[in-house]
Amino acid sequence: MKFEHEMNSPVLVLDEDQSWQLLSHTSHGRVATSVAGLIDIVPVNYGVHNGKLFLRTAPGNKLAAMSINEKIAFEADGILSDEAWSVVVHGSAEVLEHEADIKEARESGVSPWIPTQKDFWIRVNVDSISGRHFQLGEQPEVAE
Amino acid sequence: MKFEHEMNSPVLVLDEDQSWQLLSHTSHGRVATSVAGLIDIVPVNYGVHNGKLFLRTAPGNKLAAMSINEKIAFEADGILSDEAWSVVVHGSAEVLEHEADIKEARESGVSPWIPTQKDFWIRVNVDSISGRHFQLGEQPEVAE
Numbered sequence: 001m002k003f004e005h006e007m008n009s010p011v012l013v014l015d016e017d018q019s020w021q022l023l024s025h026t027s028h029g030r031v032a033t034s035v036a037g038l039i040d041i042v043p044v045n046y047g048v049h050n051g052k053l054f055l056r057t058a059p060g061n062k063l064a065a066m067s068i069n070e071k072i073a074f075e076a077d078g079i080l081s082d083e084a085w086s087v088v089v090h091g092s093a094e095v096l097e098h099e100a101d102i103k104e105a106r107e108s109g110v111s112p113w114i115p116t117q118k119d120f121w122i123r124v125n126v127d128s129i130s131g132r133h134f135q136l137g138e139q140p141e142v143a144e
Numbered sequence: 145m146k147f148e149h150e151m152n153s154p155v156l157v158l159d160e161d162q163s164w165q166l167l168s169h170t171s172h173g174r175v176a177t178s179v180a181g182l183i184d185i186v187p188v189n190y191g192v193h194n195g196k197l198f199l200r201t202a203p204g205n206k207l208a209a210m211s212i213n214e215k216i217a218f219e220a221d222g223i224l225s226d227e228a229w230s231v232v233v234h235g236s237a238e239v240l241e242h243e244a245d246i247k248e249a250r251e252s253g254v255s256p257w258i259p260t261q262k263d264f265w266i267r268v269n270v271d272s273i274s275g276r277h278f279q280l281g282e283q284p285e286v287a288e
Contacts, residue, residue, distance in 0.1 A: 030219050032176030032185040041176040041185070041217040043230040073185040075174050084257060086187040113228060113278050134257050 003083075003133040012133040019087045019131035022078070024048045027110070029076035031055065031093070033066060046076070047108025053089060053124035054108040063122060066093055074124060087131040089124065096121040147227075147277040156277040163231045163275035166222070168192045171254070173220035175199065175237070177210060190220070191252025197233060197268035198252040207266060210237055218268060231275040233268065240265040 001021060005012045014022070023029075023046075032041045042062050047054045053074060057063055066072070072093045077086040096102050105121040112119050145165060149156045158166070167190075176185045186206050191198045197218060201207050210216070216237045221230040240246050249265040256263050 028221075028223055030174055030176075030185065030221075032174075032183050032217065034178040034181075034183045037178075039176055039178045039183070039215055039217045040234075041174065041219040041232055043219060043221050043228075071183060073176065073183045075185040075187065077172075077174075077187050079172055084187075088185060090184075113280060136257060 003085075005133070005135055010135045010137060012135075014085070014087070014131035014133055016129055019129045020048065020051075022085055022087050022131060023053075023076055023089075023129075026076050026078060029074055031063060032073040032075075033062070033070060033093075035062075035066065035070070043113070044074075045110055045113055046074070047105075047110030049104065049108035052108075052126060053091070054105040054110045055093075055122040055124065056105070056110045056112045056119050057122065058112060058119045063093070066095065066122075070094075072124065082136050084134040084136055085131060086134075087129065089126055090128045091124045091126040093122050093124045096123055147229075149277070149279055154279045154281060156279075158229070158231070158275035158277055160273055163273045164192065164195075166229055166231050166275060167197075167220055167233075167273075170220050170222060173218055175207060176217040176219075177206070177214060179206075179210065179214070187257070188218075189254055189257055190218070191249075191254030193248065193252035196252075196270060197235070198249040198254045199237075199266040199268065200249070200254045200256045200263050201266065202256060202263045207237070210239065210266075214238075216268065226280050228278040228280055229275060230278075231273065233270055234272045235268045235270040237266050237268045240267055 029046050030043050044055045070093050074089040173190050188199045214237050218233040
């Protein structure tokens, strides 16, 4: 994807389509949760399907402790030598139990980081998605 | 760094020294905050110095809204073709205002993503650090 920055502006705010496109080309992100007042952050693999995020993770992962429809934040990013992007999703996560839901989750193509036979599936129903693209550069010196 | 997994174990729990070492070789992570009940996640550049994390970010960044000693979670990771690692820090973040603190922050070598003359500095006093190393592999099929 090409991103056209306004002159001298190192940050470009992306629209929803651009943000989804960036998410669909990557498979690794992080989920932030706040359960019982304790904030935490967990790396995850994810897949995108029908405007939802799907996660697949192993037993014992902290995400298993989430309540139904727990509010979460999710981030994925990419960094090259002279540019970077970051997409943030806010939504509600639920552990999937019904076969029809798990079938939809499988269609997202998400695979877990580590091999296990008992991993579970999580769907994130998206409330909002936002993204930014950065042109990386040197910090200008403050004039004395 | 070399990580010795026990046979057939795809996950290795790292000790604090290993976790700090991994952090010191990378400069990009994410901070999760929960301010007024709203969970959020922000990409950051960071530096490590004297067992603390230092962040440097632009005005308007959501991190500027943090209270003094706000509890945060921080994550950095790295992914190669057949292995991955993730380090998570829990701690308290504070925006630095005194010159002596900012001097220490500068020694961490942290640089921001984007050029600005008015960025500010944040110190994370670390409560805990943990890390995991993953040997990536195929998901085994469940026997029918």
